[in-house]
Amino acid sequence: MTLRRAGWCFVLIVALVCAVAAQGGGLQSDKQFQAALHKEMVDGDLRSAIEEYRAISVRPGVARELAATALGDARSRNIFEQVVNEYPEQAHAVALARAYLLKPAIESPDGGRAPTLAQGDRVVKAGDVITWGDGRVSPDGRLISYVDHMATGNLMLHDLATGADRSLTGNKDWSVGSAYESTFSPDGKQVAYGWRTFGPPAHVNEIRVVSVGGTGLPQPRRIYSSEDVDVFRPVDWSQDGQWLAVQAVRKDRTKQIAIVGVRDGSFRALKTVGWRGPTKIFFSPDGKYLAYDLPPSDTEAQRDVYVIAVDGGQETPVVQDPSHDVVMGWSPDGSALLFASDRSGARTGAVGLWHLPVLDGRPGGAPTLLKADIGSVQSQGLTASGVVHIVKNVSTMSLQVTPIDLERGRLAGSPVLQVFPIGPPSWSPDGKQLAHTSRGANGLSFLAIRSLESGQVRDLHPPLSYMPHPRWLPDARSLVVWGRDLRGRGVIYQVDAQTGRESLVAETEDIQAVQVSPDGKRIYYTSGVWGGTDSRRLIEHDLSSGETREIRLPANWRQTNLSPDGQRFTETAYNAKAKTSTLMTLPLGGGEPRAVFTVNPPDVVSGMAWTADSQAVLVLSATPDQYQPKALWLVPVNGGSARQLDIDVTGWIGSQGIRLHPDGTQIAYFTGRNSREVWALDAALR
Numbered sequence: 001m002t003l004r005r006a007g008w009c010f011v012l013i014v015a016l017v018c019a020v021a022a023q024g025g026g027l028q029s030d031k032q033f034q035a036a037l038h039k040e041m042v043d044g045d046l047r048s049a050i051e052e053y054r055a056i057s058v059r060p061g062v063a064r065e066l067a068a069t070a071l072g073d074a075r076s077r078n079i080f081e082q083v084v085n086e087y088p089e090q091a092h093a094v095a096l097a098r099a100y101l102l103k104p105a106i107e108s109p110d111g112g113r114a115p116t117l118a119q120g121d122r123v124v125k126a127g128d129v130i131t132w133g134d135g136r137v138s139p140d141g142r143l144i145s146y147v148d149h150m151a152t153g154n155l156m157l158h159d160l161a162t163g164a165d166r167s168l169t170g171n172k173d174w175s176v177g178s179a180y181e182s183t184f185s186p187d188g189k190q191v192a193y194g195w196r197t198f199g200p201p202a203h204v205n206e207i208r209v210v211s212v213g214g215t216g217l218p219q220p221r222r223i224y225s226s227e228d229v230d231v232f233r234p235v236d237w238s239q240d241g242q243w244l245a246v247q248a249v250r251k252d253r254t255k256q257i258a259i260v261g262v263r264d265g266s267f268r269a270l271k272t273v274g275w276r277g278p279t280k281i282f283f284s285p286d287g288k289y290l291a292y293d294l295p296p297s298d299t300e301a302q303r304d305v306y307v308i309a310v311d312g313g314q315e316t317p318v319v320q321d322p323s324h325d326v327v328m329g330w331s332p333d334g335s336a337l338l339f340a341s342d343r344s345g346a347r348t349g350a351v352g353l354w355h356l357p358v359l360d361g362r363p364g365g366a367p368t369l370l371k372a373d374i375g376s377v378q379s380q381g382l383t384a385s386g387v388v389h390i391v392k393n394v395s396t397m398s399l400q401v402t403p404i405d406l407e408r409g410r411l412a413g414s415p416v417l418q419v420f421p422i423g424p425p426s427w428s429p430d431g432k433q434l435a436h437t438s439r440g441a442n443g444l445s446f447l448a449i450r451s452l453e454s455g456q457v458r459d460l461h462p463p464l465s466y467m468p469h470p471r472w473l474p475d476a477r478s479l480v481v482w483g484r485d486l487r488g489r490g491v492i493y494q495v496d497a498q499t500g501r502e503s504l505v506a507e508t509e510d511i512q513a514v515q516v517s518p519d520g521k522r523i524y525y526t527s528g529v530w531g532g533t534d535s536r537r538l539i540e541h542d543l544s545s546g547e548t549r550e551i552r553l554p555a556n557w558r559q560t561n562l563s564p565d566g567q568r569f570t571e572t573a574y575n576a577k578a579k580t581s582t583l584m585t586l587p588l589g590g591g592e593p594r595a596v597f598t599v600n601p602p603d604v605v606s607g608m609a610w611t612a613d614s615q616a617v618l619v620l621s622a623t624p625d626q627y628q629p630k631a632l633w634l635v636p637v638n639g640g641s642a643r644q645l646d647i648d649v650t651g652w653i654g655s656q657g658i659r660l661h662p663d664g665t666q667i668a669y670f671t672g673r674n675s676r677e678v679w680a681l682d683a684a685l686r
Contacts, residue, residue, distance in 0.1 A: 153178030275488030606654030
């Protein structure tokens, strides 16, 4: 038995003894357990032992802690992952399993620098969304930093060994402020992060550093602040501990790649770029260079990888290709860059991990493929031992299209269509096509048009960085899409559904929703910053003449829903004091808004859809905390009582909304979970 194996057997025996003690010796005298232990420890027959432990774990009457410990014995990755995923309450067994999953990669026998296969790609954090790729892995691979975007805006740490999460900032909610990008110091004892304190009287944007250790809430130290910057994103820390690599998002929407002194707070901009900016910035281990990715021009969606000298020297493109290339980090010795690219999977959207030799800030050879499909371009950086960490989108959200009988108030069959994962859909007026947005592993968005008769799907690529909700025009030949274009402008395009050819309809800032009139001659969009005075602006735009007029909306109306007959809008009004959520209607021709339905407090409205005759609205009510749907209501808008439908909405995703087919015989809704995982990859660079 090797020392490595003997050590792990010792740990596992301790775990087994602890578990047996907890159950008063429940497995100690068990013949099957003794046989499994003998096969592993005496016979060295690990494969047979694994099967015996598996059999124990599923035996009726075996306590969960004993099952978890038995499963955790063998050094099979899937068994340890089973312990973590299926026995979360068994803290000791889970901690041991996590510790195994976090073991550093096996050293190359020849001591070389080439990438080596270690433990296999592995999940180090599964389950709920903990990160959107805005943090880093600590140098020792123990911690992941992230921002709690869902509730508080706090800077958080997740312990990959114990599974514990803790806050490094003291927000109770978003009203105080929010953290942004973060990165660990070289010794792993501190975290630098961007922080934005919300006004009034004014927003304060700064870079902070906070200690990782200790008890209680640590006290941060301000490094730098500026009134000309909207957001600071510290993304890497130099190995000598002296400098932070920072992306500064300025008020004019340009971005700066800069370095900031940790001790003296000095700020030095190295390069000003367009509003899309780099996804990540990494210091070379010697501190002489920064590596980052940028679009090659403001008319191209894909990215290339660049290296710039920290002393203000020349910028060098090191990866130039028609594919989408994103920097993932430096090798620990600085001899190579890792980058993600879809060049070898252009047809399938697969993203590979590539290795590029670098010498004095310039390419030192041709790139080589390390892994053909890593499923993500979101890097969490590398550990000191060279293990790459990424964030994968493992969403199980799927669109369900199911027959519905509104008169009887029930579903009329099983789902006739299931598609996942996609954005909110839009039925064509004739009900024959379904349009939705989607996003590939390379991070790029596109528009998909699905024929409901043939099942054929056409992918269209308008020049937009994001496309929230497509809207069909009445002829079913074209759509209206909106978002920000590749130059950062807020735009609305009309897109031909067959050719994908787009034409500019309007250019305006902060578009929040777009609606199309029933005759297709006008569009309506809300504009301005949500929550501010400008949020009440509703613009009517004539598609033929280009003329516009403004319609005043009540305060805080953001995403209006136009009725099919084009006569009125709906929106939800929330009363924080009474904790009531009320569906409101507003006549298009002018007049006062009218309340038509209030859900049972403290529930909230989480989705709505007009019926085809414009006489009623389907309303989805949900819990106020996690927006879990509770009931589906049919609400008349011209008087009459709301009726709760006999439809089980458990498992629906209210935040994604609901859609009715133009003839009212089918309903579209989403199920599943929006989830991400942190993975450690087996391509370890030494």
